[in-house]
Amino acid sequence: xxxxxxxxxxxxxxxxxxxxxxxxxxxxxxxxxxxxxxxxxxxxxxxxxxxxxxxxxxxxxxxxxxxxxxxxxxxxxxxxxxxxxxxxxxxxxxxxxxxxxxxxxxxxxxxxxxxxxxxxxxxxxxxxxxxxxxxxxxxxxxxxxxxxxxxxxxxxxxxxxxxxxxxxxxxxxxxxxxxxxxxxxxxxxxxxxxxxxxxxxxxxxxxxxxxxxxxxxxxxxxxxxxxxxxxxxxxxxxxxxxxxxxxxxxxxxxxxxxxxxxxxxxxxxxxxxxxxxxxxxxxxxxxxxxxxxxxxxxxxxxxxxxxxxxxxxxxxx
Numbered sequence: 504x505x506x507x508x509x510x511x512x513x514x515x516x517x518x519x520x521x522x523x524x525x526x527x528x529x530x531x532x533x534x535x536x537x538x539x540x541x542x543x544x545x546x547x548x549x550x551x552x553x554x555x556x557x558x559x560x561x562x563x564x565x566x567x568x569x570x571x572x573x574x575x576x577x578x579x580x581x582x583x584x585x586x587x588x589x590x591x592x593x594x595x596x597x598x599x600x601x602x603x604x605x606x607x608x609x610x611x612x613x614x615x616x617x618x619x620x621x622x623x624x625x626x627x628x629x630x631x632x633x634x635x636x637x638x639x640x641x642x643x644x645x646x647x648x649x650x651x652x653x654x655x656x657x658x659x660x661x662x663x664x665x666x667x668x669x670x671x672x673x674x675x676x677x678x679x680x681x682x683x684x685x686x687x688x689x690x691x692x693x694x695x696x697x698x699x700x701x702x703x704x705x706x707x708x709x710x711x712x713x714x715x716x717x718x719x720x721x722x723x724x725x726x727x728x729x730x731x732x733x734x735x736x737x738x739x740x741x742x743x744x745x746x747x748x749x750x751x752x753x754x755x756x757x758x759x760x761x762x763x764x765x766x767x768x769x770x771x772x773x774x775x776x777x778x779x780x781x782x783x784x785x786x787x788x789x790x791x792x793x794x795x796x797x798x799x800x801x802x803x804x805x806x807x808x809x810x811x812x813x814x815x816x817x818x819x820x
Contacts, residue, residue, distance in 0.1 A: 504585060507811045507812060507814055509581070509585075509588075509589075510671060510811050511808055511811045511812065512589055512593070513589055513592035513593040513595075513596050513672070514596060514664075514667060514804065514807060514808060514811070515804070515808065516589070516593035516596070516597075517592075517593045517594070517595070517596025517597040517599070517600065518596070518597075518600065518800070518804045520593065520594070520596075520597035521596075521597045521600040521601075521602055521603050522602070522603060523603075524597075524603070525602075525603030525604045525607060526598070526601065526603070526604045532598060533595065533598050533676065533679065534598070534679055534683055537565075537569075537679065537680050537683045537684075538683055538687060540565060541561070541565065541683060541684055541687050541688065542687070544561045544564075544565065545561070545687070545688055545698065548560070548561055548698070549688075549694070549695075549698040554697040554698040555697045555698070555700055555701070557698060558688070558697065558698040558699055558700060558701045558702060559701040561684075561698075561701075561702075562681075562684060562701045562702050562705060565680055565684065566677050566680055566681060566705075569673070569676050569677045569680045570670075570673045570674070570676075570677045571673075573595075573672055573673040573676050573677075574673040576591070577591075577592065577671070577672060577673070592672050595672055595675075595676065596667065596672065596675065599663040599667070599672075599675045599676065599678075599679055600659070600660060600663060600664070600800075601655065601659030601660060601663075602656075602659065602660045602796060602797070602800045604659075605652060605655050605656070605659050605660070605796065606652075606793050606796055606797070608630065608631050609631070609648045609649075609651070609652050609789065609792070609793075610789055610793070611627055612624060612627045612628050612630075612631065612644065612648050613645065613648060613786060613789045615627040616628075616641060616644055616645070616786075617786050621640070621641060621644075624641070624644050625637060625639055625644065628644050628647055628648065631648075631651055632647055632651050634647065634765045635765070642783055642784060645784040645786075645788075646759070646761060646784060648789075649753060649757075649759075649761070649784070649792055650750055650753075650761050650762075652753075652792055652796065653717075653721075653749040653750045653752070653753040654746045654749060654750060656717055656721070656749055656795075656796055656799060656800075657710060657713050657714045657716075657717035657718075657745065657746075657748075657749050658682055658710065658713075660717075660796070660799065660800050660803070661713045661716055661717040661720065661799065661800075661803050662678055662682070662709070662710055662713035662714075662717075663675050663678055663679060664800075664803050664804065664807060665712065665713045665716065665803075666678040666709070667807065668807045668810065668815070668817060669817045670817055671817065674817075678709060681702070681705055681706055681709055682706060682709075682710075684699075684702040684705075684706070685699075685702050685703055685705075685706035687699075688702050688703075689702050689703035689706060690703075707743075707744050707745060710745040711744065711745060713745075714745035714746065714748045714749060715734075715738075715745075715748050716803075717748070717749045717752075717799065718730075718734045718738065718748040718749045718751065718752035719734075719752075720799045720802055720803060721749060721752040721753060721756065721795055721799055722734070722752055722755075722756065723802065724795060724798035724799055724802055725756050725795060725798075727752075727755060727756040729755040729756065729758065730751075730752045730753070730754075730755035730756040731752075731755070732755060733751040733752060733754050733755030733777070733778065734748055734751050734752050734755070736751070737750075737751040737754065737775075737777040737778065738750075738751040738752075740762075740775040740777065741762075741774065741775065741777070742774060742775075747777065750762075750777055751777050751778075753792070753795070754777045754778035755778065756795065757784075757788065757791065757792075758778070758780050758782070759778060759780055759781075759782055759784060760776055760777065760778035760779055760780055760781045760782075761776070761777040761778060762774045762775050762776040762777045762778075763776055
């Protein structure tokens with residue numbers, strides 16, 4: 504079988520698996536395994552002295568181990584059984600994507616808020632965001648859902664697909680390891696300021712192109728001139744070098760204002776506002792955001808598929 508089909512079939516099968524079943528809650532998941540490894544490494548290494556260097560060592564070892572493991576596994580499977588290779592790769596592409604689970608979790612917040620009230624909505628939102636939700640009102644909860652969905656459309660959908668294009672399944676899984684490390688240790692506090700710095704900076708680097716690509720795809724699938732305008736006006740204002748771009752695109756697309764002060768781990772973070780229209784968000788608008796996510800994911804998959812069909816081999820594959 505030609506290499507382009509060996510890459511294309513798992514991509515399409517994994518996309519369809521994620522579209523249909525998402526992340527089965529009762530099945531083992533590589534990201535949870537990554538989290539376990541990171542937790543054990545952090546517990547062992549995050550001690551004085553040389554926290555910065557120890558954190559860098561963790562990043563180097565775990566990223567290298569992830570890439571080598573998946574590259575070796577695929578090489579072995581490809582030599583022994585093509586059907587098993589395709590199944591293995593398809594399943595892990597599905598694991599690498601988080602589109603269905605992202606939409607599902609966002610919808611649950613909206614539905615719980617609508618059906619059970621403010622306290623229940625705050626509690627459900629706390630499952631998917633890092634900010635303090637205890638004092639948020641209805642509109643702040645809905646905005647928080649949209650903000651996190653736009654950010655994670657990059658981290659959980661476009662970026663993994665981008666690295667599948669560049670370096671196949673090993674690249675995709677290595678990206679997931681980097682992103683998981685950042686989510687666990689990439690904080691500016693006494694415990695992680697130095698130990699997590701390498702993980703946080705590497706995450707910034709690997710998301711630089713995907714975040715901007717995500718924003719561009721969002722405005723393409725919606726044909727939103729205002730979304731494109733907002734990318735240039737507000738994308739660079741976010742404290743994160745990457746998160747502001749998809750947020751700005753979405754703010755322009757639905758004409759709403761995001762950002763402002765929020766509390767994270769007891770610390771008030773004064774984020775800049777993205778947009779100027781501080782309007783109310785209605786419950787039914789979640790369907791619009793879901794459609795944007797689905798279309799962005801689909802267009803990204805089709806774009807990569809077309810590149811594979813013209814024999815694009817990536818950098819490392």
